[in-house]
Amino acid sequence: MFFSTQSDFRDWLEANHDSARELWVGLFKKASGKTGITYKEAVDEALCFGWIDGIARRIDDERRIQRFTPRRRGSNWSPPEHEARGGVIELGLVHPAGLAAFERSKQDRQRRYSYEGRPHELDPAYDERFRANVRAWEFFQAQAPWYRSTATYLVMSAKREETRLRRFETLVADSEAGRRIKQLTSAPPRQRAEQSPEGPSRQPG
DSSP: OBOSSHHHHHHHHHHHTTTOSOEEEEEEOGGGOOOOOOHHHHHHHHHHTTEEEEEEEEOSSSEEEEEEEEOOTTOOOOHHHHHHHHHHHHTTOOOHHHHHHHHHHHHHHHHHHHHHTSOOSOOHHHHHHHHHSHHHHHHHHTSOHHHHHHHHHHHHTOSSHHHHHHHHHHHHHHHHTTOOOGGGTTSOTTOOGGGOSSOSOOOOO
């Protein structure tokens, strides 16, 4: 679809941003001498409604089409997008749908940073004790990465030392017995906690 002006594209987004799954926007190359919405104008309007540009396809020497879709939750924002986002916000052009997309991206980023900063290793003293129990350690090391990471987090995330120690001793005892800790026995095999920005639920400690 070719739009003569930026406002025409905005009108389309206003009417269809929450129902359409995609739109291929037609763009003229500068050398064509033809007028119409520019790539930057299209991207700015898409940002205002929580949409994002994707792949482009050449039509001929003068025209191409650019795919636009609603932004998926968890998708990364590039530096140019962050810059453009700030500009359209300052101008007061952002639709509520766009503001919601901005807020989701902020929350996703905060969750990722929170996950990256969480403990992935046992305290050195705990680690030494765990390794000393060869049977328990071998069982633990034979488990999937997501299980080791999550079990470690459950131990080290406790606020009180006595809670950490109790969870650690349970982990060692269960490992020595050849079984996973109770909290993770029902976890699906395909789960990959280390790839989840949210991570497992925090237990009180």
